[in-house]
Amino acid sequence: MKLFEKTIQIPNEHIINIFGQFDTHIKKIEKILNVTIVDREENVKIMGDQDNVDKAYRVLEQLLVLSVKNTSINEQNVNYLLALLTENEETKLAEVHDDLICVTINGKQIRPKTLGQKHYVDLIRKNMIVFGIGPAGTGKTFLAMAMAITAFKNNEVNRIILTRPAIEAGERLGFLPGDLQSKIDPYLRPLYDALYQIMGAETYLKNIEKGLIEVAPLAYMRGRTLDNAFIVLDEAQNTTPAQMKMFLTRIGFGSKAVITGDITQKDLPYGAKSGLEEAIKVLNNVEGIGISNLTNKDVVRHPLVQRIVTAYEKYESNNKPKEEKRSTNNSELKRPDRKKWKR
Numbered sequence: 601m602k603l604f605e606k607t608i609q610i611p612n613e614h615i616i617n618i619f620g621q622f623d624t625h626i627k628k629i630e631k632i633l634n635v636t637i638v639d640r641e642e643n644v645k646i647m648g649d650q651d652n653v654d655k656a657y658r659v660l661e662q663l664l665v666l667s668v669k670n671t672s673i674n675e676q677n678v679n680y681l682l683a684l685l686t687e688n689e690e691t692k693l694a695e696v697h698d699d700l701i702c703v704t705i706n707g708k709q710i711r712p713k714t715l716g717q718k719h720y721v722d723l724i725r726k727n728m729i730v731f732g733i734g735p736a737g738t739g740k741t742f743l744a745m746a747m748a749i750t751a752f753k754n755n756e757v758n759r760i761i762l763t764r765p766a767i768e769a770g771e772r773l774g775f776l777p778g779d780l781q782s783k784i785d786p787y788l789r790p791l792y793d794a795l796y797q798i799m800g801a802e803t804y805l806k807n808i809e810k811g812l813i814e815v816a817p818l819a820y821m822r823g824r825t826l827d828n829a830f831i832v833l834d835e836a837q838n839t840t841p842a843q844m845k846m847f848l849t850r851i852g853f854g855s856k857a858v859i860t861g862d863i864t865q866k867d868l869p870y871g872a873k874s875g876l877e878e879a880i881k882v883l884n885n886v887e888g889i890g891i892s893n894l895t896n897k898d899v900v901r902h903p904l905v906q907r908i909v910t911a912y913e914k915y916e917s918n919n920k921p922k923e924e925k926r927s928t929n930n931s932e933l934k935r936p937d938r939k940k941w942k943r
Contacts, residue, residue: 733891
């Protein structure tokens with residue numbers, strides 16, 4: 601096999617960012633694409649099979665674009681670029697990183713990190729109601745919170761309302777000591793954490809005292825009309841159809857709602873129907889409602905989380921038909937013989 605070589609110029613100030621600590625990013629590219637990458641005074645040589653060298657060149661080219669835009673490159677960026685190569689969409693990642701949503705209290709810039717997240721954020725901007733559906737780690741809740749806080753700071757809405765159905769995830773909290781608020785707080789902790797990270801605890805507490813930010817269980821929404829508010833319903837897979845209908849009919853003039861959930865992680869009683877699943881079927885073609893389906897490609901947590909999500913998806917897809925067949929057979933065995941009981 602003929603060895604092919606290609607050179608890309610990367611300024612020294614971007615080498616560390618692109619190569620990663622102990623060259624971890626470059627080693628990943630070398631392993632996945634089966635190439636050798638060597639840095640020689642701003643001239644980075646790529647050697648290997650021509651097709652793989654071209655792919656590695658395109659990855660380094662896009663990493664340089666991100667670095668020039670002051671993006672701190674991590675393993676997720678590298679993994680995602682390598683995944684985009686197969687679809688010839690790697691050049692779109694730079695456009696995604698151009699979309700600045702807001703800046704946290706610590707100066708961290710919040711932007712979408714994948715094409716799926718970019719589509720999700722664009723839907724929130726364009727629609728009154730948006731469903732964000734996807735596995736853990738895809739940024740559904742955090743991006744919705746960032747959009748809510750941005751709208752609030754820009755005076756597009758007068759208040760932020762954050763809510764969740766109070767359903768246990770396998771644990772029972774009812775017998776814990778404390779008043780009602782103490783029992784409810786564990787369900788709402790992820791929402792508090794996002795608010796603290798983006799707004800800062802001091803700003804959050806001031807707005808809570810003024811009633812401009814409200815964090816409450818879904819049951820507290822009944823009977824209200826929510827005007828001029830940005831409403832985020834989190835963990836919506838745990839709503840019943842009645843709860844979802846109740847929530848959607850609360851939304852008033854000048855409001856925007858984002859409903860997030862992961863259909864694969866329902867904590868409802870066995871056999872209970874999810875309000876989120878029903879809503880996306882009923883409202884699929886309704887004008888003013890957007891539905892964003894995020895996938896394991898959009899996971900932006902530790903790469904191991906992405907592998908866990910993928911492994912579970914594969915396991916569930918392989919075992920679901922067998923379980924359904926077994927359930928059907930059991931139901932047939934248990935069904936009473938009508939002729940036998942006929943008088």
